[in-house]
Amino acid sequence: MPRDSHQNDHSPLAGLKVVDFSTLLPGPLASLMLVEAGADVLKVERPGQGDDMRAFEPRFGSEGAIFALLNRGKRSISLDLKNPTDAEKARVLAIEADILIEQFRPGVMARLGLSHEVLSRDNPRLIYCSITGYGQTGPKAQRAAHDLNYVAEAGMLSLVTGSDGAPTLPPIPIADIGGGSYPAFMNIMLALYARMTTGRGCHLDISMTDNVLPFQYWALAGGFVGQWADPxxxxxxxxxxxxxxxRTKDGRFLAAAPLEDKFWRNLCEVLGIGEDADHARVAAAVEQLDSDALMARLEGKDVCCSLVATLEEALADEHVHARGLLNRGVTNDSGLIPALPLALAENFRHPTLNAPAPMLQCARAERQVAKAGENE
Structure with missing residues (x-):
């Protein structure tokens, strides 16, 4: 997060320099976790336009709210990597860095003179993290795709379908985050640990499609022994x-997960049904009750059941506030919004609670000129 370099900072990654060439979601979320743990993250953006997320709706003042959430606390520099002068500036930044993150297709950074092979000659300690859809090698390595494609090709969409047999659309970018951001962060941490012993960095090949396969552990266990799951x-x-x-009587929904026998027995007792009940019997019992009445009956019964909340309801939940998940913020000229609640233990996070996302270099310069004009 933007701070005085002389500040006394006990964050675990304090002093580490990160150069982030990534855009959109996977890389920026990974580097957001690094900056929250104290690293100094410099985001390299295209001149004039910057990260595409800057233009995405909804807006938070003059910038995209998604961009603001994903890039809180970082710095930014505008470089045209196809320009030899700017490419050389990028090279200098990389050889002074501890960590580099990029998510271009394989071969792009090499054509720009910024490959791991080239940079590691001058900076053998560099941890170079490449995030791609299909990895650095293999027949699909150059294929253009997005999150929906990765989970489709990994088999995930075949596991649950609608009544018409069509796969359901995932409500979140599973591969981008679970297959990209988190594995990138995890492997960067492992690489930093290994560097303490070897003194050398490495090239991390993070494939989002590869990394969503473990999410299907249950189906894979059956498949590996010849019992492939039906949708x-x-x-x-x-x-x-x-x-x-x-579905409840008033049109809300109960998420029921009483997998173990003790929880199942408790639910069946509350609903007044036998333990041999099938989907239809449970559905009929739940549909007899309004959601409030149902949840009142289930309260304190140890049944592993929850009412499906809207996102607004989820954020208003007293447990979210008791855990302090929304205590940090993103700031800009228009105000303050909560920061993303990240999967970092509080004792490893930088102490600064509120921080801005970086302005694009050219935009900052234009504002400085305008401000100077106002003062004349």
Whole structure:
């Protein structure tokens, strides 16, 4: 986060320099976790336009709210990497850095003279993290794709379908975050640990498609022994009444996950049904009750059941506030919004609570000129 370099900072990554060439979601979220742990992250952006996320809706003042959330606390520099002078500036930044993050297609950084092979000659301690859809090697390495493509090709969309047999659209970018951002952060931490012993960095090949396969552990376990799952047939993909979503009388939904026998017995007792109940029997019992009445009955019963909340309801939950998940903020000229609640233990996070996302270099210069004009 922007701070005095002389500040007494006990964050675990304090003093580490990160150069981030990535845009959109996977790389920026990974480097956001690095900056929250104390690293100095410099975001390299295209002159004039910057990261595409800057233009995305909704707006937070003059900038995209998504960009603000993902780039809180970072610095920014505008460089045209196809320009030899700017490419040389980028090279200098990289050889002075501890960590480099990029998510171009394989070969792009090499054509720009910024490959791991080239940079590691001058900076053998550099940890060079490449995030791509399919990895640095293999027949799909150069294919253009997005999150939906990665989870489709990894088999995930085949596991749960609608009543018409069509796969359902995931509500979140599973591969970008779970297959890209988190594995990148995790492997960067491992590389930093290894560097303490070897004194050398390495090249990390992070493939988002590869990394969503473990999420399907249940289906894979069956498949590996010759029992490939049918759509909606697995224990956690619709095949059991113990892991399902049921509609209440007032049109809300109960997420029921009483997998273990003790939880299942408790739910069946509350609903007044036998333990041999199937989906239809559970659904019929739940549909007899309004959501408030149902949750009142379930309160304190140890049944692993929850009412499906809207995102607004989730953020208003007293538990979220008790945990302090929204205590940090992103600031700009228009005000303050909560920062992303990140998967970092509080004792490893930088103490600064509120920080801005970086302005694009050219925009900053224009504001400085305008301000100077106002003062004349």
């Amino acid at each position: 909606n047939g697995g224990l956690i993909t619709g095949g059991s009444p113990r892991y399902a979503i049921y």
